[in-house]
Amino acid sequence: xxxxxxxxxxxxxxxxxxxxxxxxxxxxxxxxxxxxxxxxxxxxxxxxxxxxxxxxxxxxxxxxxxxxxxxxxxxxxxxxxxxxxxxxxxxxxxxxxxxxxxxxxxxxxxxxxxxxxxxxxxxxxxxxxxxxxxxxxxxxxxxxxxxxxxxxxxxxxxxxxxxxxxxxxxxxxxxxxxxxxxxxxxxxxxxxxxxxxxxxxxxxxxxxxxxxxxxxxxxxxxxxxxxxxxxxxxxxxxxxxxxxxxxxxxxxxxxxxxxxxxxxxxxxxxxxxxxxxxxxxxxxxxxxxxxxxxxxxxxxxxxxxxxxxxxxxxx
Amino acid sequence: xxxxxxxxxxxxxxxxxxxxxxxxxxxxxxxxxxxxxxxxxxxxxxxxxxxxxxxxxxxxxxxxxxxxxxxxxxxxxxxxxxxxxxxxxxxxxxxxxxxxxxxxxxxxxxxxxxxxxxxxxxxxxxxxxxxxxxxxxxxxxxxxxxxxxxxxxxxxxxxxxxxxxxxxxxxxxxxxxxxxxxxxxxxxxxxxxxxxxxxxxxxxxxxxxxxxxxxxxxxxxxxxxxxxxxxxxxxxxxxxxxxxxxxxxxxxxxxxxxxxxxxxxxxxxxxxxxxxxxxxxxxxxxxxxxxxxxxxxxxxxxxxxxxxxxxxxxxxxxxxxxxxxxxxxxxxxxxxxxxxxxxxxxxxxxxxxxxxxxxxxxxxxxxxxxxxxxxxxxxxxxxxxxxxxxxxxxxxxxxx
Numbered sequence: 249x250x251x252x253x254x255x256x257x258x259x260x261x262x263x264x265x266x267x268x269x270x271x272x273x274x275x276x277x278x279x280x281x282x283x284x285x286x287x288x289x290x291x292x293x294x295x296x297x298x299x300x301x302x303x304x305x306x307x308x309x310x311x312x313x314x315x316x317x318x319x320x321x322x323x324x325x326x327x328x329x330x331x332x333x334x335x336x337x338x339x340x341x342x343x344x345x346x347x348x349x350x351x352x353x354x355x356x357x358x359x360x361x362x363x364x365x366x367x368x369x370x371x372x373x374x375x376x377x378x379x380x381x382x383x384x385x386x387x388x389x390x391x392x393x394x395x396x397x398x399x400x401x402x403x404x405x406x407x408x409x410x411x412x413x414x415x416x417x418x419x420x421x422x423x424x425x426x427x428x429x430x431x432x433x434x435x436x437x438x439x440x441x442x443x444x445x446x447x448x449x450x451x452x453x454x455x456x457x458x459x460x461x462x463x464x465x466x467x468x469x470x471x472x473x474x475x476x477x478x479x480x481x482x483x484x485x486x487x488x489x490x491x492x493x494x495x496x497x498x499x500x501x502x503x504x505x506x507x508x509x510x511x512x513x514x515x516x517x518x519x520x521x522x523x524x525x526x527x528x529x530x531x532x533x534x535x536x537x538x539x540x541x542x543x544x545x546x547x548x549x550x551x552x553x554x555x556x557x558x559x560x561x562x563x
Numbered sequence: 564x565x566x567x568x569x570x571x572x573x574x575x576x577x578x579x580x581x582x583x584x585x586x587x588x589x590x591x592x593x594x595x596x597x598x599x600x601x602x603x604x605x606x607x608x609x610x611x612x613x614x615x616x617x618x619x620x621x622x623x624x625x626x627x628x629x630x631x632x633x634x635x636x637x638x639x640x641x642x643x644x645x646x647x648x649x650x651x652x653x654x655x656x657x658x659x660x661x662x663x664x665x666x667x668x669x670x671x672x673x674x675x676x677x678x679x680x681x682x683x684x685x686x687x688x689x690x691x692x693x694x695x696x697x698x699x700x701x702x703x704x705x706x707x708x709x710x711x712x713x714x715x716x717x718x719x720x721x722x723x724x725x726x727x728x729x730x731x732x733x734x735x736x737x738x739x740x741x742x743x744x745x746x747x748x749x750x751x752x753x754x755x756x757x758x759x760x761x762x763x764x765x766x767x768x769x770x771x772x773x774x775x776x777x778x779x780x781x782x783x784x785x786x787x788x789x790x791x792x793x794x795x796x797x798x799x800x801x802x803x804x805x806x807x808x809x810x811x812x813x814x815x816x817x818x819x820x821x822x823x824x825x826x827x828x829x830x831x832x833x834x835x836x837x838x839x840x841x842x843x844x845x846x847x848x849x850x851x852x853x854x855x856x857x858x859x860x861x862x863x864x865x866x867x868x869x870x871x872x873x874x875x876x877x878x879x880x881x882x883x884x885x886x887x888x889x890x891x892x893x894x895x896x897x898x899x900x901x902x903x904x905x906x907x908x909x910x911x912x913x914x915x916x917x918x919x920x921x922x923x924x925x926x927x928x929x930x931x932x933x934x935x936x937x938x939x940x941x942x943x944x945x946x947x948x949x950x951x952x953x954x955x956x957x958x959x960x961x962x963x
Contacts, residue, residue, distance in 0.1 A: 270676040380756035381689050473696035476689055478663040
């Protein structure tokens with residue numbers, strides 16, 4: 249938990265360091281959103297070893313639930329958020345058993361299909377979702393009378409939400425379920441022999457992961473006050489997977505680090521205009537070749553090795 | 564002799580003193596020059612920052628690319644003539660790739676980081692609609708280049724647009740159908756935002772023109788064959804076919820119609836008003852009608868048309884630099900002129916004043932038509948925005 253307190257301190261101190269407010273309120277909020285998504289996906293990918301290429305769909309369910317319920321039915325934001333969580337959780341629960349029976353490429357294909365189907369529904373069900381042009385006019389989030397309508401307030405909310413996600417993730421991993429998940433990742437058969445209900449463990453983590461994404465989706469809808477299918481396409485799902493992989497699988501802070509790194513990278517590369525995607529791709533390739541275990545985990549291991557070397561040299 | 568005038572203590576070292584004085588003079592002069600530079604830079608030459616977010620790459624790049632080239636060309640011309648209210652213009656541009664999420668991120672960046680004075684952009688309706696909450700919250704004058712009528716209806720104080728709406732296009736087509744006494748229409752449209760919005764406008768307006776829809780078919784914008792949908796249309800008693808779409812799909816529809824031997828009059832939307840469409844559809848496009856901006860048929864306009872000189876001037880300059888013009892580049896041209904005229908009238912870049920002056924735009928002759936804005940109408944185009952054209956001999960011809 250030391251890492252958690254360190255991270256919390258960094259989040260609290262960030263606004264007072266005199267950095268350009270743009271990087272705090274816009275980039276920082278975007279990074280927070282990505283951290284929630286990546287940490288949630290990391291539970292499924294990193295710890296349980298199950299890939300999901302359709303995670304943007306759960307992100308979308310949360311976002312559209314909040315968007316539709318608050319604009320068309322005038323639900324309060326928090327209630328809509330809860331409804332989004334229930335909906336995403338239920339769908340994940342229903343999908344988990346059939347989908348998570350699959351392994352490797354087949355699981356990737358199935359989750360990919362789920363993401364694409366969700367995207368098609370967003371585009372086609374225009375009566376509900378507003379179609380390809382999206383849905384606007386989403387009111388700001390109202391937290392028991394405290395209206396989140398300014399950049400600074402959003403930073404506060406996103407910081408709290410991010411810390412909550414990290415705290416939950418760290419606790420889940422340290423629990424019995426977390427140990428069961430790691431066993432599943434190591435070997436499903438071995439885990440079964442140890443007496444772990446693997447199907448149940450996988451279902452649980454899939455649902456939890458979907459809840460993280462839906463939670464981020466609701467916040468996203470209120471923060472942008474506009475949602476459209478563009479925000480939840482395949483590219484976003486792939487980007488989330490990249491965040492987890494780049495940061496380092498099976499490490500909560502690795503996923504968070506990957507989310508921050510990719511958010512900052514995109515921001516930094518904007519100045520290259522036409523070459524942005526080229527540099528983006530090249531950097532990812534280089535990282536994967538040099539540090540296949542991920543930036544955060546890889547650098548951590550490297551530092552430890554250097555430290556061990558230095559200590560062993562001493563007489 | 565000189566030493567009499569100097570204090571005794573300094574009299575002994577005249578040479579060193581002189582050097583020190585000379586240095587001081589130089590230093591003061593340098594400082595003054597720097598100060599002058601800073602003053603002129605801060606006062607007179609502080610550029611007016613125009614922010615732009617366009618879909619220069621991606622599926623809508625054929626819209627965004629001429630828009631960006633036009634903005635760059637227009638700004639270079641204005642700067643060569645001394646800028647606006649004595650200040651040069653500076654363009655800060657980001658490419659959204661036609662993705663609404665990117666559009667929102669870039670608009671936040673333009674507002675918060677680049678501190679722009681005005682924003683032009685939103686190549687696609689999706690991009691434009693997505694950024695409206697951001698610009699409204701920030702109080703940033705925004706001129707959209709996209710088509711959807713929802714952008715300005717209901718009116719939002721800070722949002723304006725220069726491209727004619729899909730409703731106007733639908734109305735123009737329906738009026739021509741009625742004139743030709745074709746009352747049973749078969750509609751075929753794609754799954755893009757442009758298609759869907761156009762279809763909705765058409766469904767809403769058709770009854771007013773006494774036209775009934777006998778078919779309402781869809782295709783995916785990436786489909787490579789629409790024969791199945793067209794075969795269904797052939798089985799109805801339709802008197803005309805309307806394809807509301809843009810990109811490559813309408814060209815495929817047009818070719819399929821010819822392959823199926825359907826001879827019904829064919830209408831398209833303004834989404835295909837580009838040379839590429841005629842090239843892609845080939846012979847099959849002969850006789851097809853569509854509403855198009857005056858820019859497409861600039862040379863054929865009668866000499867008395869007030870838009871003609873504006874259109875020809877833009878066409879000539881754009882062609883000299885980049886090749887054939889498109890109506891989308893024209894939107895870029897109109898938006899820049901609207902912005903510059905408003906800033907000139909406002910005499911400053913104060914956002915509230917500029918917004919007010921954009922709203923007061925009257926009689927601005929642009930490529931899309933003549934703009935007369937009001938607090939109730941943030942587009943302000945009349946019916947002249949769309950001319951009905953027919954494709955004959957591989958070229959556009961105005962239908963009277």
